[in-house]
Amino acid sequence: MEINMNDSPVGDSTARAQTNSDRFGEIFKGLPLEIYHFFNLPIGGVFEDEVKNLETIFEYFKGKDIQETLMSTKIAEKKLGAPHQGETRITHLNGFIKLVDSLGKDKAEQIMFEKA
Numbered sequence: 739m740e741i742n743m744n745d746s747p748v749g750d751s752t753a754r755a756q757t758n759s760d761r762f763g764e765i766f767k768g769l770p771l772e773i774y775h776f777f778n779l780p781i782g783g784v785f786e787d788e789v790k791n792l793e794t795i796f797e798y799f800k801g802k803d804i805q806e807t808l809m810s811t812k813i814a815e816k817k818l819g820a821p822h823q824g825e826t827r828i829t830h831l832n833g834f835i836k837l838v839d840s841l842g843k844d845k846a847e848q849i850m851f852e853k854a
Contacts, residue, residue, distance in 0.1 A: 769796055772804050776811070777828055791828045798835050 764771045766781055767789050773796055774781055779788065799810040814831065821830035 769793060770804055772808065776808055788828060791832050794835055795828065795831050798838075 769792055773792055799807050801807045801810055818834055821827055
């Protein structure tokens with residue numbers, strides 16, 4: 739059995755992102771589908787407060803294309819560490835964004851990411 743990468747969803751997503759670097763791909767409720775996939779959320783099964791949180795995360799980490807946006811988000815997640823018990827990845831990132839908004843970007847990142 740031969741596997742053709744052009745038939746896989748990953749291959750389609752990568753090809754679409756490369757050919758449409760000025761766009762963010764398919765949109766659902768104002769956000770690219772890749773954001774939902776990144777956080778393992780079902781399309782259409784997301785509550786409105788989760789969509790608002792995703793919008794906040796997307797706007798904060800938004801880059802020139804979807805790959806840059808997702809990479810920035812992943813780097814921040816790794817630097818912040820694992821969410822606490824009962825906390826989702828989305829609420830963990832939103833807590834950081836709220837901290838940044840209240841303290842200022844430079845001060846918040848210095849506190850959160852300084853090495854012990």
